[in-house]
Amino acid sequence: MTDSTEGSRVVSASREIAAAATTIFELIADPARQPDWDGNDNLAEAAAGQRVRGVGEVFTTTLTNGKVRENHVVEFAEGRLIAWRPAEPGKTPPGHLWRWELEPLADGRTRVTHTYDWTELTDENRLPSARATTADRLRSSLDRLAESARA
DSSP states (O other): OEEEESSTTEEEEEEEESSOHHHHHHHHHOGGGHHHHOTTSOEEEOOSSOOOOSTTOEEEEEETTSOEEEEEEEEEETTTEEEEEEEOTTSOOOSOEEEEEEEEOGGGOEEEEEEEEOTTOOOGGGHHHHHTOOHHHHHHHHHHHHHHHHO
16 A cells, blocks of 8 residues: 655555456446445435446535535546546536546456545635545545455
């Protein structure tokens, strides 16, 4: 497991998971599965039937505090990459991004890198929670994702 910080506003963690990239990607690209492995304990639920298939799509999640977020997909490569920018319903994303990169390895294993990038975050009210998103929290998501992929 490795961690990296590229500047003060980009936090990243990586680990190898003993599962195929396709299996892991399905858990990430299906918002209904995300609350199962969210290491931030921030996601309460997401409706079924929102599986992401490309850039420009928007999926909706409900947070543990009851607020709803529309997640705008800005990067996508099936089985390899997905990234989204969350926003309040009907509003422009305030500038933070969640990214998942998957690299297939030998023996059905996958290196997964999870990044939280808030270099473009403009909403002052969100800065405390952005600063609280540490590599440990990202690692927690990776660990839970690994457990879900084995199930």
